[in-house]
Amino acid sequence: MSTGARSSALTGLARLGFGNLGDADRLLSELAELTGRQRPELLLSAELAADPDGALGALVRIARRDADAVRDALANAAATVWRLLGASSGFAEFYLRHPRELDDLTGAGGGLPSTQELRSELLDAVGADAEGFAQTGDESAWVALRVRYRRMLARIAAFDLSVPDAVDVLAPVAAALADAAGAALEASLCVARTRVAGGSVGAGLFPHAHVMGTQLAIIGMGKTGARELNYVSDVDVIFVGGADQSIIEDVGESRAIDIATRLAVQTMRGISGIEIEPPLWEVDANLRPEGKQGALVRSLESHLSYYDRWAKSWEFQALLKARPIAGDRALGDAYVAAVQPKIWMSAARENFVDSVQRMRERVTEHIPPADVPYQLKLGPGGIRDIEFTVQLLQLVHGLGDPSIHQRGTLDALEALVDAGYIGRADAAVFARDYRVLRVLEHRMQLRGLQRTHLMPTTPDGLRVLARASGLAETGPAVWELWEAVKREVREVHVRLFYRPLLSAVAALPADEQQLSQGQAADRLAAIGFRDPAGALRHIGAITGGLSRKATIQRHLMPVMIRWFADGVDPDYGLLAYRRISERLGNTPWFLRMLRDSSGAAERLTRVLSGSRYVGELMEWIPESVAWLDSDEQLRPRRGVLLQEEARAIQARHETVIDAMRSVRVLRRRELLRLGLAGLLGTATIEEIAEGLTTVSEVTIQATLRAVRREIVPPEDAALDFSVIAMGRFGGRELGFGSDADILYVYDANGIDPQRANALALQIVAGLRTHSEDHRVPFDLDADLRPEGRTGPMVRSLESYAAYYRRWSLSWEAQALLRARGVAGSVTLNRAFMALADEVRYPANVDPNGLREIKRIKARVENERLPQGADRARHLKLGPGGLSDVEWLVQLLQHAHAHDIPTLRTTSTIGALNAARDAGLVPDAAADYLAEAWRLASRLRSANTLLSGQTSDILPTDRGKLDGIGRLLEYPPRSATRVEEEWMRTARRARRAFEKLFYG
Structure with missing residues (x-):
């Protein structure tokens, strides 16, 4: 193949969705040789595969075993084959074991197999007769069952993958999967009867007549019972045993239960046991009475006796979905009918x-x-x-x-x-x-x-x-x-x-279904509590008893309840207050401060009812309540003090795990301090952003020191390693919940290059592992590195230089505009910044690069908004949002910073002011853009403080909008005002952006 033809072929593969083009080209040629078909024929429908590379690799492996099977399948069912193998490496393994099963895909995908079809197919696989016995009881029957089951599963999957919208067909697909599971259990039970009765294996465990007369009902629970099963899931069951009266009279009920138990064990083994063909799924009987410790099979009477005397509430909840799925249908129906009244009476407990x-x-x-x-x-x-x-x-x-x-x-x-x-x-x-x-x-x-x-x-x-x-x-x-x-x-x-009527209704007598509210609950509801019953419980727990603590709380509570009611979320505020009170116990200063300092008590109710983010942190750090009595304690701490504390922590702890546990406490504490400062107005938005950035820097620096001490041996001490802040982190503009965008760089300094790279990768892994905080997430996001997520996680300084000088794309130069060294080697940080300056502040700006930045911005607006999100409410990517302001500023910096040194700053507002001073942005436009950027930043942080969750979307919920407004010091019931102010500010900023960015 000529170079041009090969290049064209690779381009075609890329269009079809292949990722590893070289391997795909080689495998496609091998598949063509094995099957005798032309490459274009083989690729028909390849674009339908979720993973074309995986599907092609699977086809080649199968073709090496049976080329005819693959050739016929691609000729008769290409779309189904590509869809199925592209979505499932598991089916690829199945067809590798059984290539001729590909023949069944012809015609698959047109519809789901019916319940009866599934049952007939699986019973046929084991040769079941009219009496419920299989043709043979040896392992070959189980193998045949498992192969046939997977054939039917493939038909279900083929249909599921072929429809335009899988969401629309979820219910029938899940029902078919449940029906397939029931049919498989029925077929396995037929094999079990043959094995237990002797059959072809000659075991002769029980007489054939006794096995025939034994009843075993298999009750599907969970998703199986509800006909909403997954593709691969534990199938929850309960076994109910019984027997014909003649059998009971002959051998007794206990003997019948023994037979039923043996049948159940063999049925489960046929599905889940280790055989030549892999198991289908786990048959889970742990929802039976007494769980794993209970008898596997009980009679109906034994089940009912247990539910009457011993069952816990969750067991009745589990029975909600109970349904006979295999075995004796009459016994199964009797079981379900008998437990129904018990299920619906359970809520009265x-x-x-x-x-x-x-x-x-x-x-x-x-x-x-x-x-x-x-x-x-x-x-x-x-x-x-x-x-x-x-x-x-x-x-x-x-x-x-x-x-x-x-x-x-x-x-x-x-x-x-x-x-x-x-x-x-x-x-x-x-x-x-x-x-x-x-x-x-x-x-x-x-x-x-x-x-x-x-x-x-x-x-x-x-x-x-x-x-x-x-x-x-x-x-x-x-x-x-x-x-x-x-x-x-x-x-x-x-x-x-958790809504209040649940507990109230559940506590009523069975014959009384009207919800009755007491006067206290009425009062709490009237002043804003959404859960008056819960509020009453909290108040009772806080004020109950004869202790001095309870007495003080009884005096405080009437006033504090009113303050809670005036807050954004009084229910959560009261709950958090109860938890903090319980954590602090009889600590003398706590109640004394609340009693003697009305300012502290009011502040506490305000922050707890106004912010889940702060409330959760205060529950973990209850001693922080003492800060509320001092404005000085509610100011961001200087970085040098935090650095000293972090270094002292490392001096006290020998292992990185112990050191980082204490560093995480430090970070949480300072995040809480900043959250309180934001809520109570003791720090500006700029001071909070600076404080959040400083806390992140100190955390990364401490983590790097600890990780480096653990990983880098003395003989490799010459290795330099640094962390470069990017994005809002680099601009010292972090908000609550912001990720820390970073790059990793190292300099071998004479160490063997491979050794240096390996150590750098270990440092990165250590940083990512030990910086994790599942209570207050701290994500080190390196997606702005060269080549994005597909690029190396860490590079040497020389590698960065080679890449940026040869391959750098416009967006990568743009990303460097906010690069700033924050941790590691000072010398390396300076060297990287010098390199960054060459890329981000070029002497000769490429017009094509500027056009590419504009093109990418347009694409980001169209493609990165969350599905279904209202564009106008997206504070980052929506019109007039953070992205508009930042991309405009960065475009101006990239184009003019070489000639205008004041533009060389990582601060968005700082660069915007410099652009205004240089005449690049009119005064009015600069005001509109700065106002929008600040308001979007405040709204994002307020949203995080309110809910404890990070979101870029301005809520539509009026209560949440009102809560955000309260945090931004708007008066109560300002939801509409918050919404209108953002929309107005964003519109003005968008007009200024479009004129300057695209104009």
Whole structure:
């Protein structure tokens, strides 16, 4: 192939979505040789693959075993083959084991297999007869079952991947998966009967007649019972045993249960045991009475006796979704019918709602901290939040309202709306987000045909997920979607899950369904508490008893309740106050200060009811309450003092882990101090930005010193390493919740280059690991490095110089405009800044580079807004937002800073003022741009302080807008004013931006 033809071929592969073009070109040639087909023919429908490289690699591996199977599959079902193998390396492994199974993909994707088709196919795989016995009981039956199951699973996946919108077909796809699981258990039970009765293996364990007369019902629980199963999930079951009367009379009920237990064990082994063909999924029977310690199989009577006497509240919640899925249908139906009244009576138990809430909280607490940001199912804002909320509402209201007795989450949501227990808006959000989360979960599990609920952590994994799900165009976009859904779900979950009527209704007698409020609750509701019952509990806990502490609290509480009610979120404020009071216990200065200093008490109620961010930090650092009595304690601390403290910490601790634990405490403490200063007005927005930047610098510097001490041996001490601040960090413009954009650079200084690079990578890894703080996240974001996320994480100074001088793109020069050395070698920092100056302040500006910056800005506006976000409300990327001001300033700096030294600053406002002074920006335009930049920065920080979560979007919720306004010192009920002021300010800034940037 000529050079030109090869270049054209590689370009074509890139257009189809291939990433590793050299390998793809080589593999495609090998596939063409193996199958005897031309390259263009082989690539038909390749663009449909979420991971074309992975699909092509799979096809070549399979073709090496059976080229005819691959050739026929691509000839007859190319679109299905590319979709399936591009979304699932797990199916690639399946077809590598069984190439001829590719034949079944012809015609797949046109529709879902029916319940009856799934059952017939899987029973046929084991040769089941009319009496429920398999043709053989040896391992070959299980292998045949597993292969046939995966064939049917592939048909389901082919349909799922072929539809324009997977969200729309989630319910039928999940139902088909549940039906397939039920059919597989039925087929495995047939094999189990043959094995237990002797069959072809000659075991002769029990007489054939006794096995025939034994009843075993398999009850599907969880997602299986609700017909909303995942591709790869534990299938939760409960086994119910019984027997014909003749068998009981012959051998006794206990013998029948023994037979049923052996059947259950063999059924589970057929699905989950280690055989030649890998297991399908785990059959999980731990929801049975007494869990793992309980009998695997019980009679119906034994089950009911347990539920009457011993069952806990969560067990009735689990039974909500119970459904017969295999085995004796009459016994299964009898079991479900018998437990139904017990399910709906469970909400009348004492402390039922609290116990369910605590169970949900325990699930969250047991997630490994490192997994929390990625946990799609169990984490805050995940699938389980929706399911728990819906189930709790069903249980609380289901006793008197049979209309909400639904198994499926989506069906239950619809029923709860129809009955008036959930507002249509909240239900619509939950339904949409539930489908989105489940589609993401499905695609993640399809990838390796493995059980997982963790979002991908790599750019490549996110890219494949985005393409496979069809929910986003790029990896970053699918992550932004996940973050947006998570925030939305958590917000609705908290509002519904803890709303006051739940506990009140659950505590009522069964024959009384009218909610009754006492006078105290009425008063609390009238003055602004959304949860008067909860508020009463908190007040009782704080003021109860005969101690001196309780007496003082009783005197303080009437006044403090009023102050809480005047705040943004009185419920949270009171809750946080209770927790802080309990943490401080009988500490004498705490109550004395609140009693003797009304200013401190009022400040405390103000910050706790006005900011979850501050409230949570104060719960972790309760001694910070003492700061509220002194303005000096509420001022940002100087960097030199923080540096001295950080160095003293390192001197006290020998290991990096111990040192960083104390450094994290230092950082949290200073973040809290700055949050309080912002809330109480003891520091300006500029001082807070400076303070947040200083805290980040000190944290990085301390981390680098600790990590370097741990990693770099004395013989390599000549190695220089530095951290360069970028973005808002470099501009000393951080807000609450901002990431720290950085670059990593090293200088070998005579050390072997490979050794130096390896040490630098270890330092970077150590920095990223030991700077993590799961309580107050601290993200070191290196995405502004050369080549972005695909580039090396760390480079030598020489490598940066070579890259910038030869390959640097306009956006990379633009990113360097806010570069500033913040940690590590002073000499190396200076050398890097000198290099940066050459790139960011060029003597001769390339007009094409300026045009490219403008083009990228337009593209960012169109592509990076979160899906469904209102452009006008996006404080960063929306019109007149931070991005407009910063890109304009940076364009002017790049074009003119070589000739105008005052433009050489990393500060956005500083550079804007310099541009005004140089006549590059008119006075009025500079005022509009500066006003918009400052207001957007304040709104972002206020939003984070209010909610404790980082967001670039101005909320639409009136309560949140009012809360943000209060933090910005607007009067109460200023939601409309906040919104209108931002829109007006942003419009003026946008007009100025468009005239100067594109004009």
